[in-house]
Amino acid sequence: MKDGDSHIAPEQAPSGPTPPARPRGSPAAFLLAQVGAHAAARFGELLEPLGLTPAHVGLLRVVGRSSGASQQEVAELLGMFPSRLVGLVDELQERGLIERAASPHDRRINVLLLTDAGERTLTGVGRIARAHQDRLLGALDSQERATLASLLGRIAQDQGLTPGVHPGFARMGPVTQPLSADEPQKRDSD
Amino acid sequence: MKDGDSHIAPEQAPSGPTPPARPRGSPAAFLLAQVGAHAAARFGELLEPLGLTPAHVGLLRVVGRSSGASQQEVAELLGMFPSRLVGLVDELQERGLIERAASPHDRRINVLLLTDAGERTLTGVGRIARAHQDRLLGALDSQERATLASLLGRIAQDQGLTPGVHPGFARMGPVTQPLSADEPQKRDSD
């Protein structure tokens, strides 16, 4: 099979690489993965000046919302391993954004608390998140944004996604989702 | 600052972890990242029985579409480093799905070709992708799916995303996008 050109798809002259532009739209499922990854990446970039990663922000928010939860509980809430939480908590504590406090009832337990600085940081993150959204959805008017949010919300609920928690931890292996060009549209018919 | 309970947000009694369920909808940008990551993860799972990763499928599709391109060109097309492509090409070639052929004009160049088995695999992947989409968008009727695809397509174009190519390679560092709970909605006003 080293000689053959006979099996090359004739739909494309093999004279050069196909330009990536293709007028036809990609399937919605692929667009979701593509735009979603882009959104996450951009948000991560906007976070860099603050010296925070999306993971930090996720933890910060959870601590801000359910202040006083133990690390075990927070890990469960985020669907990640407690051992992984340790490093994140360390880093946020070094920055003075959260702190550990020993539970009076059970001295094994570390209770996580948001500091004033942490709250201020959270406010700043809010600004960034909204700026991020405005830039991301710049092509859509406000009614279209509402429609998009509604459709996505229904998908999220139907798929059993926990509100406010990214998938990609849990028991799914590495989250790294590399390439995967365009998912086929109608290759099945042949 | 080890004694203080004074700064704990009183909005939440620190008697236990907040249940993750929250009726209010998340911002559209967060939903995009969340649902997008979920879509990618689910697609990856469906691919497992074939012994392929999303990366394999992406490469397979590019080779299928622009048959006869060099590795250098394919790497450029996918926006990833040529050295990373080598392993993927190796694996697909071991499975007999693609093959390398020396270019007659320039013997440094390896031209990538899709085999018959590769084409059949691509057909199977097409079936999987559509089943995936049907399951992912099960909560939406066909008109809503079209609306979603349209909105996402406009965002993708506005954001300058290459059709059919996932972001997350290029010069952005590791793609791993861990947690990040709910992005704030209106924390700015305080």
Added chain:
DNA sequence: TATTGTTATACTCTATAACTATA
């Protein structure tokens, strides 16, 4: 004995930088 938080280890994935063979 069970559980909380921590540390240590191993594994996966990726980018960067050498290297070879051709041009």
Added chain:
DNA sequence: TATAGTTATAGAGTATAACAATA
């Protein structure tokens, strides 16, 4: 000298398992 592909090295990130303190 420059380029295509390859190999080698190193770094980041994560899961798993072992550990000490407390219950």
